[in-house]
Amino acid sequence: MSPEAIGFALLLIGVVLLVAKLIRVRWKLAQRLFLPSSIIGGGIALLLGPDVFGRIAAALGTDRFTEGGLWGSGVMEVWSALPGLLISLVFAGLFLGQRIPNVREAGRLAGPQITLGFAFGTGQYVVGLLLALLVLGPVFGLPPLTGALIEIGFEGGHGTAAGLNETFEQAGFPEGEDLALGMATIGLLTGIIAGIVLINWGVRTGRTAELSASATPSVTERMGVVERENRTAAATLTVHPSSIEPLALHFGLLAIAVIIGQLLLWGLQALEAALWADTIELFEYVPLFPLAMIGGIVMQIVIDRVDRLQVVDRQMIERIQGFSLDALIISALGTLSLQVLAANFVPFLLLALVGVTYCIAVFLFLAPRMLPDYWFERGIGDLGQSLGVTATGLILMRVADPELRTPAYPAFGYKQLIFEPFFGGGLVTAAAIPLILQFGPVPLLVVMAVLLAASLLLGLLYFGRRRPAPAADSRT
Template identity: 55%
Template sequence: MSPNQIGFALLYLGLFLIIGKWIRVRVKWMQNLFLPSSVIGGFLALILGPQVLGKLLKPITGEGSFWATGVLTPEVMDVWSPLAGLMINVVFATLFLGTVLPNLKKVWNVGGPQLAFGWSLGWGQYVVGLLLAIFVLVPFYDMPPFIGALIEMGFEGGHGTAAGLQGTFKELGFAEAYDLAIGLATVGILSGVIIGIIAINWAVRKNKTKVISDIKESSPLKKAGIMEFENREAAARMTVRPESIEPLSLHFAMIGIAILVGYGILQGITWLEKTIIGSEFMTYVPLFPLAMIGGILVQMIATKFDKTEILDRQMVMRIQGFALDVLILAAIATVSLDVIGQYFVPFLLLSLVGMAWNVFGLFFLGPRMIPSYWFERSIGDFGQSMGITATGLLLMRVADPEMKSPAYEAFGYKQLVFEPFLGGGLVTALSAPLVFQFGPVPFLIFAAVMLVIGLVGGLFYFGRMKE
């Protein structure tokens, strides 16, 4: 493959992102669902690619025709396929860069109830998923036991986590798990937004919300995903002078260093395991959770030695957002519809069981675990447990548009403890290899214990706190 073909494939990404944004601006029902342009562009690319348009035109135009693969050439698909797995390292390396870590007491008091609730939702996804795998998917559909971990990987982890585990699934002998996980991530985002908006309307009617009494009609610009003129502000701060180094270049370099630190940690752990123990378990572990640790280490060093505060969190977020847009579009566009069709019933069961658990958590566990502003705070974790952090933030913004509740602060503190483990953290990355190595029952027992810890802490400690 030539550099020109690689460059053209990357330009194609921009084209579909712009078309996705244009559709979002023009189509009202997509605005009402708050669908990201990357999701719209990804679906459009999937439809216009070899799996839909190509299959329809191939019998007419012939296998050798350009149209046999739709409007996406094999070279474009070859470039797009690994992109999601690369971009997830950028997303996770930026999670803690440019942030100030608060003291543990404040994290515990404000974020504790949020952590107990999110912890229960995350580990509960493993419990219900592995039970489904043990009693249904393995005996009746001849699927590997680790398929039960896909609910947490796809829903809580999202497209990025699923993409980052693509190589792990191949090593474990069931590469089709990647397409199923990407499909689950897509279902999670869509159902998370739809169910979340319905839940907010229900909460308003039943007086379960403390901040809003009705869902106000958003401005046309806001619904189209365009910032209102009066609310526009700088996307990032200039912390260094461009004549010395471009601020974007500096932050990109720091993110690259964080990923390299994570890569070094992974290589070191793999070497130590092979040398001391003689096993190769760590070869199944992807890079992205270690890139997150690399980001934490880089931030700790920067906090200690950089007195000029050259790392700007907003600039880091812009790079993270770009990587996430590319990741989602590429992941959806390259998902295998044949695999989802082949395993449609297991895919449907995983989706329904995951959604049922999350809805149960929102309406039953939320009001019993969170002592104040339970709905405004629960809806954020529900959104995250259905379809990544961005979905949770979106639903919180709808339920608390002026940020009057402690939902945002508590959600952020929870992430400091939650993200290193679940939602794409170390547990998410290691769950499939652990189930493969030791079997589903030991991991199910471990997940059940973690779930009980979350439930006990939430129901009997935080849930009984006075407002």
């Protein structure tokens, strides 16, 4: 692979993103669904790839586009390698640039949110593993690893699904990546569509505390454009560019966090090889990105102690994360194999239906009883995250609480510090496949069922009764 081919593949991602943004500005349906430009761009990349454009061209009599579609095989090769690299940058920055509260403080502020989040995450494993054991394995001959695809695709999203590509290959189930990416796409679209439908239902039935029927997003908000009078700086200039470009400084911090994660992974793999690899082998299958997240935590602890001038800007970190995630989604969707989805269509459909049904049921029946106040605004964020990653949850909370008057945002944010290290691409998500390979699906199912029961008991019997619920909460 030549440097020119790599550079051209990266430039094409920028072009696709720009075209997708123009489509978002003009396409009313995309505006109503609040579809991110990266998802639209990923769809464009997929349509012009080998499984769609290439097959159409072959049917018309030319095999020129069979391997790489309109993009070419070289671009497809680069894109297929990008998700596993970029997801480490995204996770390395999860905690950089913000104070890390202690567990007691975070639990006090967001205890109900944490229990609800764990009910979503552990329940996805429970229903997924049960479906794999009772139906997908006996009927369709699929491995028990399919039971983890709901949480990987829904909570983890495209980045996590693509980042686990090597893990799926090492597990002898390379189709898992494409199925997980398909689940991520279904989850994202369902999260946005179902979320908007539920918000409209909540407004009509009086379940929302802040949003009224007249408080609808403006035209520019639907287009994804910030009004001139509301525009703010995307990041803060904390160092003089004459000394170092601020973007380069923050990229360097992320790079160190990723390197720390890689050193941790190498160390754990070496320790495992020396002590217990003959009987149990877990870290050989663990990807880099959850360790990169730990590297980011280590970096932030050091920064809290030495950064007296506060040169680390959280917004700049988020801009790098955002770009990495956009590029990741386009490259992951652009290299998605539709043939794998078609070959496993019925199992894929069953997984999607079971996962979506479970998540919506948790929101409708458990959120009002586990969250002591503002259950709709707080629960809609967790529903969005449980179906289509954190960004979807934030979008839905923004729609349900446009003035940020409820405790939904701070509770959701503090919950992430406890929740993200484990689910949605964290240690549990990364270790699920190795654990199933080493011990089988039943032990993981038992552990997740116990955690689910504990979450329900704590949420329903303690947090849900901690204070009287608002009147709107009683209508479920």
